[in-house]
Amino acid sequence: MTINLAKGQRIDLTKTNPGLTKVVVGLGWDINKYSGGTDFDLDACAFLLHEDGKAKSEEDFVFYNHLIAYGGAVAHTGDNRTGEGDGDDEQIVVDFSLVPPNISRVGITVTIHEGDSRGQNFGQVSSAFVRVANEADSRELLRFDLGEDFSTETAVVFCEFYRHGSDWKFQAIGSGFTGGLAALCRNYGLDV
Template identity: 60%
Template sequence: MAISLSKGQKIDLTKTNPGLSKVIVGLGWDTNRYDGGHDFDLDCSIFLLGANGKCASEKDFVFYNQLEGGNGSVVHTGDNRTGAGDGDDEQVKVDLAAVPAQVERISFVITIHDAEARGQNFGQVSNAFCRVVNEETNQEIIRYDLGEDFSIETAIIVGELYRHNGEWKFSAVGSGYQGGLARIATDFGLDVG
């Protein structure tokens, strides 16, 4: 039975699940009725952050054009351009034991592709969620449903895996941004010029 989290909650991952080393972070969403004439394409991006809360280089940014990071310990399984169907829309595989020591946090972000040009925002998105699954057993460990807290935002930091005293934990962040992926990438120390 998965533990359901609310915004701001944190939970132990490896301490309460001994032997857990490989997880799948699944992200999903639905789009509300929308008749703006454009497709609605949401994307998952992952930032591998050091102690300073920044990416050391562009190699610490994982997304649909760079599917691996952290020496192969973080793997994005590919872009879903429609979000159609049930279950996870995009997935990220994380080998916790192989994440480089300098990476202290792995931040999971959902953005709306080309949101400003298309006049789209998270007010038009529903049923967004993030879940953490044990890759070996396929058992869902944690689930975080984002609710309908967002309206004008075009990007959301959904959650983070982070190290604490040698154990991995998960934080349900749920923090919305305007300015899309570029704004978050800049905040995480990347030059997106």
């Protein structure tokens, strides 16, 4: 049974699912009909964060030009440039057993590619969600529907996985940024 979370909620992921080591993070969205006629390209990214909440190098950043970090600890399955169709538009796979001990959080984000220059923002996006499924059997464990809380933002932190002792937990974040991918990179400690 899928657990539906609200913004800010946390859930113990590995303790309540014994044996869970690898998850598929599916992200999806629709574009509103009044989008302005220019194609939207939304991009999922993952930031692997150290104890201070910052990424230290490009190895700590997974996106369409750097698909795999730390030998498969986090892997992006590829860029979907249109978001067409139902279900997940992009996926990121997280293998908790391969995440190095110096990484304490994995932030999952979505940005609008060239959103500022195209006049696009999350106010024109609807039905945005993140879902987490057990990679071994595809069983959906939890889902967070983002809602319609954004207007001018071009980047959103959807969720974070974080270490708690030997277990991994999930937090629904839903925090928006203006400035797209560059703003997110700066927020997480990377130079652009």
